[in-house]
Amino acid sequence: MSGYPTVFLDSINVFFSIIIEALPFITLGVIVSSLLSTFVSDEALVKFIPKNRILSHVCIALLGFFFPVCECGNIPVARRLIAKGVPVSQTVSFLLAAAINPIVLLATFTAFRFSPEVVILRAFITLLIAVLVGLIVSMYGNISDVLTKSVLQECDIYDHHGLTVQDKLNQISRIFRTETINAMGALVVGAAVAAFVTTLSRNSVASIASTPILATIAMMILAFIMTICSTVDAFVALGYVGRFPLSSVISFMVFGPMINIRSVSLMLTTFKPRFVLIISLLVIQMVLISSVVMNIYGI
Amino acid sequence: MKIQRNTIHISDLLESAFLLLSGAYLMYLRLTGGLLYYIRPDYDLFTFLMGIALFVAGSVSIILIFNVPKPRKLVWDVSFKKLLVLICISAALIIGIVIPKRALSSATALRRGSNQNSAVNNTFKSSAELVNYLSSSSLTGKSITNTYNISDWIGLFQIDPEPETYKGKTVNVEGFVQPQRDGTFMVTRFVISCCIADATPIGLLVDRKLEHLKADDWVIVKGVFEVKTINGSRQDVIKPDSIELTSAPGDPYLY
Numbered sequence: 001m002s003g004y005p006t007v008f009l010d011s012i013n014v015f016f017s018i019i020i021e022a023l024p025f026i027t028l029g030v031i032v033s034s035l036l037s038t039f040v041s042d043e044a045l046v047k048f049i050p051k052n053r054i055l056s057h058v059c060i061a062l063l064g065f066f067f068p069v070c071e072c073g074n075i076p077v078a079r080r081l082i083a084k085g086v087p088v089s090q091t092v093s094f095l096l097a098a099a100i101n102p103i104v105l106l107a108t109f110t111a112f113r114f115s116p117e118v119v120i121l122r123a124f125i126t127l128l129i130a131v132l133v134g135l136i137v138s139m140y141g142n143i144s145d146v147l148t149k150s151v152l153q154e155c156d157i158y159d160h161h162g163l164t165v166q167d168k169l170n171q172i173s174r175i176f177r178t179e180t181i182n183a184m185g186a187l188v189v190g191a192a193v194a195a196f197v198t199t200l201s202r203n204s205v206a207s208i209a210s211t212p213i214l215a216t217i218a219m220m221i222l223a224f225i226m227t228i229c230s231t232v233d234a235f236v237a238l239g240y241v242g243r244f245p246l247s248s249v250i251s252f253m254v255f256g257p258m259i260n261i262r263s264v265s266l267m268l269t270t271f272k273p274r275f276v277l278i279i280s281l282l283v284i285q286m287v288l289i290s291s292v293v294m295n296i297y298g299i
Numbered sequence: 300m301k302i303q304r305n306t307i308h309i310s311d312l313l314e315s316a317f318l319l320l321s322g323a324y325l326m327y328l329r330l331t332g333g334l335l336y337y338i339r340p341d342y343d344l345f346t347f348l349m350g351i352a353l354f355v356a357g358s359v360s361i362i363l364i365f366n367v368p369k370p371r372k373l374v375w376d377v378s379f380k381k382l383l384v385l386i387c388i389s390a391a392l393i394i395g396i397v398i399p400k401r402a403l404s405s406a407t408a409l410r411r412g413s414n415q416n417s418a419v420n421n422t423f424k425s426s427a428e429l430v431n432y433l434s435s436s437s438l439t440g441k442s443i444t445n446t447y448n449i450s451d452w453i454g455l456f457q458i459d460p461e462p463e464t465y466k467g468k469t470v471n472v473e474g475f476v477q478p479q480r481d482g483t484f485m486v487t488r489f490v491i492s493c494c495i496a497d498a499t500p501i502g503l504l505v506d507r508k509l510e511h512l513k514a515d516d517w518v519i520v521k522g523v524f525e526v527k528t529i530n531g532s533r534q535d536v537i538k539p540d541s542i543e544l545t546s547a548p549g550d551p552y553l554y
Binding site: 006007009010012013014015016017018019020021023024025027028031169170173174176177178180181182184185188189191194195226227228229231232233235236239 | 311314315317318321325328334336337338342345346348349350352353356357359360363383384385387388390391394395398400401403404405406407410492493494495496497499515
């Protein structure tokens with residue numbers, strides 16, 4: 001225990017670094033969210049989404065993929081989509097697909113130059129899971145009882161019909177302020193948990209990986225606790241190539257940006273805990289299934 | 300919802316103040332070089348710009364809040380939940396200001412498992428390039444390997460893991476001391492991909508007892524590689540000519 005105070009100080013520095021790293025991305029997400037709220041009408045947004053159930057989820061997942069925010073900034077945008085009348089199921093597809101974007105794939109390609117199929121598999125599996133989870137949620141209709149009270153209030157408050165310039169400015173300012181503070185609160189809690197967990201030995205988690213499926217589980221646990229930004233996780237994943245099957249390394253990159261300590265903490269600002277749990281379990285199952293399929297095909 | 304036009308809500312004011320302070324702190328960290336203790340330099344500018352955005356948003360928000368008809372009426376409307384959120388954020392801000400900025404320690408390196416086999420972003424794209432580098436150093440008689448940092452060496456080990464390849468090569472690396480079980484030490488650095496949450500320790504073994512050195516001392520180790528069998532596996536270890544104590548660099552991480 002002689003190293004305890006040093007490790008404690010390191011944990012505090014890690015805690016703070018998670019906040020410093022995520023806060024700018026959250027800010028960017030909130031800027032997009034505030035502008036979306038004030039300058040894009042509900043009608044225009046809903047009209048953009050196809051009526052067909054499957055197509056609508058594919059379409060919104062692609063929107064999440066191309067949206068200029070990563071997994072930290074997507075929560076404020078998702079809240080805004082809900083407030084604008086986008087169904088919860090489609091918002092879930094958006095949220096999960098926004099875990100990757102073209103920059104993430106470019107970084108993945110840079111890291112895995114020797115194995116470009118990793119990039120395609122990462123993109124395909126992420127989008128597939130985003131669409132499938134959204135479709136499963138859509139079977140329950142447009143549920144609103146899974147939303148937190150603050151989101152429901154936002155749905156009622158903001159209306160941009162007949163607003164003056166001054167009103168619009170007030171609205172943008174109010175949304176920016178509220179969204180940022182809510183996300184920052186969740187971020188601080190998520191960062192504290194993540195910083196504590198990252199002091200645990202990573203080797204002990206990795207040591208459970210004696211079979212391909214256990215390797216996938218180990219990598220998913222690592223992805224959850226390491227809480228790495230999706231733009232760089234490929235370089236961290238690269239360190240496990242050779243020691244772990246490629247399928248488990250891909251699972252690390254698919255699962256981590258969707259479900260990690262920080263993202264769960266941020267999701268809880270929008271959805272009730274049991275819904276976040278259901279989403280997480282669905283994603284876990286699908287990542288495991290995809291890993292098994294990859295193993296069957298020798299990846 | 301009926302809104303009183305001359306009302307100033309304390310919760311709005313507090314939220315705005317926190318935005319302003321958070322933005323100011325991000326800018327301060329960028330301007331004083333403090334960001335380098337937390338994130339990789341590539342994110343420096345983006346973090347600074349978002350710091351400005353937070354600062355401006357907080358300032359504008361405060362101006363708008365006070366832009367109400369007189370007489371202004373202050374209302375305490377901070378719910379317990381909001382209070383809790385603000386306490387969390389202020390605690391994080393205070394921690395950031397109070398806790399000394401320092402590099403991660405050898406204790407964390409030990410927990411994360413530093414070794415010579417970690418993957419790093421390789422400077423050398425192919426084994427041909429590696430051979431070229433190594434042969435040019437032996438041809439000229441002047442060692443260019445003298446300029447390699449720990450990450451460069453680990454990158455080379457990834458391309459060609461045969462220890463004999465590096466035998467006799469000149470090493471000149473800077474890092475912190477990470478004691479080993481046999482009384483020797485590893486000269487270690489953390490490599491970060493994004494922020495220090497993902498920091499991975501990498502290091503080179505030094506064939507010298509710790510003696511007066513302590514864990515986390517920063518040292519410059521000069522010497523040559525020799526091959527030793529450690530725990531049944533052949534590895535390159537530095538046979539040091541000199542070990543010089545130095546202070547921690549301003550940018551303690553490798554990328």
